[in-house]
Amino acid sequence: MSKKIGIADTMFARVDMFKIAKKALDDSMEPGIKLERYTVPGVKDLPLACKKLLEEQNCNICMALGMPGDKPIDKTCAHEASQGLIQTQIQTNKHIIEVFIHLDEGSNEKELKEIVKNRTYDHTMNAIALLKSKNKLQKFAGKGIRQGKENVGEIK
Amino acid sequence: MSKKIGIADTMFARVDMFKIAKKALDDSMEPGIKLERYTVPGVKDLPLACKKLLEEQNCNICMALGMPGDKPIDKTCAHEASQGLIQTQIQTNKHIIEVFIHLDEGSNEKELKEIVKNRTYDHTMNAIALLKSKNKLQKFAGKGIRQGKENVGEIK
Amino acid sequence: MSKKIGIADTMFARVDMFKIAKKALDDSMEPGIKLERYTVPGVKDLPLACKKLLEEQNCNICMALGMPGDKPIDKTCAHEASQGLIQTQIQTNKHIIEVFIHLDEGSNEKELKEIVKNRTYDHTMNAIALLKSKNKLQKFAGKGIRQGKENVGEIK
Amino acid sequence: MSKKIGIADTMFARVDMFKIAKKALDDSMEPGIKLERYTVPGVKDLPLACKKLLEEQNCNICMALGMPGDKPIDKTCAHEASQGLIQTQIQTNKHIIEVFIHLDEGSNEKELKEIVKNRTYDHTMNAIALLKSKNKLQKFAGKGIRQGKENVGEIK
Amino acid sequence: MSKKIGIADTMFARVDMFKIAKKALDDSMEPGIKLERYTVPGVKDLPLACKKLLEEQNCNICMALGMPGDKPIDKTCAHEASQGLIQTQIQTNKHIIEVFIHLDEGSNEKELKEIVKNRTYDHTMNAIALLKSKNKLQKFAGKGIRQGKENVGEIK
Numbered sequence: 057m058s059k060k061i062g063i064a065d066t067m068f069a070r071v072d073m074f075k076i077a078k079k080a081l082d083d084s085m086e087p088g089i090k091l092e093r094y095t096v097p098g099v100k101d102l103p104l105a106c107k108k109l110l111e112e113q114n115c116n117i118c119m120a121l122g123m124p125g126d127k128p129i130d131k132t133c134a135h136e137a138s139q140g141l142i143q144t145q146i147q148t149n150k151h152i153i154e155v156f157i158h159l160d161e162g163s164n165e166k167e168l169k170e171i172v173k174n175r176t177y178d179h180t181m182n183a184i185a186l187l188k189s190k191n192k193l194q195k196f197a198g199k200g201i202r203q204g205k206e207n208v209g210e211i212k
Numbered sequence: 213m214s215k216k217i218g219i220a221d222t223m224f225a226r227v228d229m230f231k232i233a234k235k236a237l238d239d240s241m242e243p244g245i246k247l248e249r250y251t252v253p254g255v256k257d258l259p260l261a262c263k264k265l266l267e268e269q270n271c272n273i274c275m276a277l278g279m280p281g282d283k284p285i286d287k288t289c290a291h292e293a294s295q296g297l298i299q300t301q302i303q304t305n306k307h308i309i310e311v312f313i314h315l316d317e318g319s320n321e322k323e324l325k326e327i328v329k330n331r332t333y334d335h336t337m338n339a340i341a342l343l344k345s346k347n348k349l350q351k352f353a354g355k356g357i358r359q360g361k362e363n364v365g366e367i368k
Numbered sequence: 369m370s371k372k373i374g375i376a377d378t379m380f381a382r383v384d385m386f387k388i389a390k391k392a393l394d395d396s397m398e399p400g401i402k403l404e405r406y407t408v409p410g411v412k413d414l415p416l417a418c419k420k421l422l423e424e425q426n427c428n429i430c431m432a433l434g435m436p437g438d439k440p441i442d443k444t445c446a447h448e449a450s451q452g453l454i455q456t457q458i459q460t461n462k463h464i465i466e467v468f469i470h471l472d473e474g475s476n477e478k479e480l481k482e483i484v485k486n487r488t489y490d491h492t493m494n495a496i497a498l499l500k501s502k503n504k505l506q507k508f509a510g511k512g513i514r515q516g517k518e519n520v521g522e523i524k
Numbered sequence: 525m526s527k528k529i530g531i532a533d534t535m536f537a538r539v540d541m542f543k544i545a546k547k548a549l550d551d552s553m554e555p556g557i558k559l560e561r562y563t564v565p566g567v568k569d570l571p572l573a574c575k576k577l578l579e580e581q582n583c584n585i586c587m588a589l590g591m592p593g594d595k596p597i598d599k600t601c602a603h604e605a606s607q608g609l610i611q612t613q614i615q616t617n618k619h620i621i622e623v624f625i626h627l628d629e630g631s632n633e634k635e636l637k638e639i640v641k642n643r644t645y646d647h648t649m650n651a652i653a654l655l656k657s658k659n660k661l662q663k664f665a666g667k668g669i670r671q672g673k674e675n676v677g678e679i680k
Numbered sequence: 681m682s683k684k685i686g687i688a689d690t691m692f693a694r695v696d697m698f699k700i701a702k703k704a705l706d707d708s709m710e711p712g713i714k715l716e717r718y719t720v721p722g723v724k725d726l727p728l729a730c731k732k733l734l735e736e737q738n739c740n741i742c743m744a745l746g747m748p749g750d751k752p753i754d755k756t757c758a759h760e761a762s763q764g765l766i767q768t769q770i771q772t773n774k775h776i777i778e779v780f781i782h783l784d785e786g787s788n789e790k791e792l793k794e795i796v797k798n799r800t801y802d803h804t805m806n807a808i809a810l811l812k813s814k815n816k817l818q819k820f821a822g823k824g825i826r827q828g829k830e831n832v833g834e835i836k
Binding site: 533535538540572575579600636 | 759766806817818822827
C-alpha cells in the first residue's frame with residue numbers, strides 16, 4: 057500500500073520549500089510514496105494544516121515547512137507554532153518533522169537559501185526513514201548531525 | 213450550501229476591525245458566505261469566542277481580530293491568546309486566522325490604522341481562500357508575503 | 369431560569385475583590401443572577417477553582433480575581449495561571465473573565481486599590497453582558513476600552 | 525469515609541519536605557486524613573506523580589513539593605513543572621497545591637530552610653481546608669497572605 | 681512478566697547515550713527488563729517517539745535522551761520538547777525520565793561527555809526504581825541529589 061507524506065508550507069516563506077522536498081523524494085527513488093500539499097499564510101497556521109493532512113488526508117507523516125522572521129515577535133510566533141506542532145503529534149500519534157529556517161540564520165540571501173535547501177532536503181530524507189521504521193535512523197544516533205549546517209560530530 | 217466565517221473581535225482594539233473584514237468579503241463578491249460576529253473584552257477572550265463560533269454557531273472558519281497593547285504584559289497576553297487560538301484549532305479541526313496588530317507596530321496612529329486595514333483585509337481574503345480548498349493559496353507559497361506590510365518577496 | 373456567575377478569588381490578593389464584584393452585580397439590578405464563590409491560596413489555583421465552579425456548581429460564566437506580585441517569579445505564576453484559565457475555557461466552552469491586577473500597576477496603595485476597584489467592577493459588567501448574548505458588547509468593539517484605567521479610545 | 529492527601533516529593537530538594545507536611549497534618553488533629561507519598565527525581569516528574577496519586581491511589585487532593593535550583597535552566601524546569609501541574613488539575617478536577625521553594629529565595633541555608641518549613645506547613649493547612657469545602661479559606665480572601673514569608677496584608 | 685523501558689534518542693546528540701543506558705541496565709542486574717529503542721532527528725521529535733514507545737510498543741516507562749545546543753534557539757527547542765514530554769506523561773499516565781545535557785554544560789568536550797555518562801547512567805537507575813514502586817526512591821527524598829553532577833546534599 058502506498059504511503060503519503062503531508063507537506064504544509066507557507067506564503068510567508070521566501071523560498072519554495074515544497075519544491076525541495078519533492079526533489080528529495082524523487083532523488084530517494086522510493087516507490088509508493090506520495091506527497092499531499094497544504095498551503096497556509098504563516099507558521100502559526102501550520103499545526104492545523106498538519107492535523108488536517110494527518111487526519112483528513114490520511115497522511116502517514118507530515119513536514120511543516122516555514123521561514124519565521126527575524127524580529128522578536130516572529131520568534132514568539134515560531135515558538136507558538138512549534139508548541140502546536142508537538143501537541144498535534146501527541147494527539148495524532150504521527151510524526152511532524154518541523155523544518156523551520158529563521159530569516160536571520162544566514163548572513164545573506166544566498167547563504168540563507170543554501171540552508172533552506174539543505175535542511176529541507178535532509179529532513180525529507182529523515183521523514184522517509186521514519187515512515188519505514190523506528191530504527192531506520194539508529195545508525196546516526198549520537199553523531200551530532202545538523203540538518204542544513206555542517207555536522208558537529210560525535211565526541212570521541 | 214452557504215458557509216460561515218466567524219469573526220471574533222475586542223473592545224480593547226482601537227479600530228473597528230470587523231468593518232474591514234466585512235468590506236473585504238463584500239469586495240470578494242463571493243456569494244453564499246455569511247459573517248457571524250462575537251465581541252469580547254480583550255485578546256485573551258478570543259480563543260473561547262472562536263471555539264463557540266466554530267462549535268455552537270457552526271462557522272466553517274474563524275478570524276480572531278485584536279490589537280494587543282505595547283507593554284510587556286500586553287505581549288504576554290497576546291502570546292497566551294495565540295497559544296489558546298492554536299489549541300482551539302487543534303481541538304476543532306478548523307482554521308482560525310489570527311489577525312493581531314500590536315499597538316507599537318506603527319510609528320503614529322495613521323500608520324497603525326493603515327496596517328490594521330491592510331492586514332485585516334488581506335487575511336479576510338486568505339480566510340475565504342482556505343474555505344474553498346487547501347490548495348487555493350498554493351500559488352503564493354514561498355513568495356515572502358506580508359499581510360499589512362510590504363511583501364519581502366521570494367529569494368531568487 | 370436563574371443564572372450563576374462563579375467568582376474565584378485568592379488569599380494572596382490585597383483587596384477583597386469579591387465584594388467589588390458583588391457591588392457591581394447589585395448595581396446592575398439584573399434579576400435572577402446569583403454569585404457562587406470559591407477561595408483559593410493564589411492565582412495558580414484559580415484555573416481549577418473556575419473549572420469546578422463551571423462544572424460542579426453549574427456556573428454559566430466565571431470571573432478569576434487575582435493580584436499577582438511584582439517579582440519576576442510572580443509574573444511567571446500569573447502567566448501560568450492565565451494559560452490554565454484559557455485551557456479551562458476551551459475545555460468547558462464557557463467564558464472565564466480574568467481580572468488580574470499586578471501589584472506594580474499602581475505607584476502607591478491608593479492608586480492600586482482604585483485600579484482594582486475599577487477593573488473588577490467593569491469586568492463584572494462585561495461578564496453580565498456576555499451571559500446575555502455574544503453581541504451585547506458589540507457596540508464597544510474597537511473603541512480602545514481599558515478596564516481599570518482610562519480608555520485610550522478609537523483611532524479616527 | 526477517610527480522605528487522602530497525595531504528597532509528591534523529589535530527590536533534588538534539599539530538605540525533607542514530606543516530614544514537614546506530615547507534622548502539619550498531625551498538628552491539625554484532623555481525624556480521618558491519610559497521606560500517600562510518591563518520590564521522584566526532580567520537579568519535572570511531579571505532574572505525573574500527582575496524576576497517579578489522584579487517579580490510581582484515589583487521593584482527593586495533592587501537594588507537589590519541590591525546591592528548584594537557582595540557575596536559568598532551573599527556572600525553566602520549574603515553569604514547565606508548574607504548567608504540567610495546572611494541566612493535571614484541569615484533567616483530574618482535583619487541586620494540586622504547588623509548594624516550590626527556589627534555592628535562591630533565602631540568603632543562606634538557615635533562612636532557606638525556614639522558608640521551606642513555613643511554606644510547606646502553611647500550604648498543608650490550606651490543602652486540608654480545600655479538602656473540606658470551597659469556602660473554608662474565604663475568611664482569608666484578599667488579606668495579602670504569603671505562605672513561607674511575612675504576610676503583606678490587606679490594603680485599607 | 682517482563683517489563684520494557686523505552687529509550688528515545690536523537691541524531692543531534694554528540695554521544696551515544698543509548699549505550700550508556702544499556703550499560704546501566706546491565707550493571708543493575710535486573711532480570712526481566714528489556715529496552716526498546718527509537719531514534720529521531722532532534723529533541724523536538726522525542727515527545728512523539730516516547731508516546732509511540734509507551735502506547736504502541738507497550739513500554740512501561742520511557743527515557744528521553746537528548747543534547748540540546750547552546751544557542752538561544754536551542755534553549756527554546758529544549759523547552760518545547762520538555763513541555764511535550766510532560767504532556768505525553770499526563771496523557772499516557774506513564775513516566776518519561778528526561779535526560780537532557782545542554783552542550784554548554786561542560787567547559788570542554790571531556791567534561792561534557794562525563795556529565796552525559798553520569799546523568800544518563802544515574803537516571804537509568806531512577807527509571808528502574810520507578811518501574812518497581814512509587815516509594816523506591818523515597819530514601820533519597822530531600823537529599824539534594826544531582827544526576828550528572830556532584831550532589832549538593834541535604835540542608836541540616
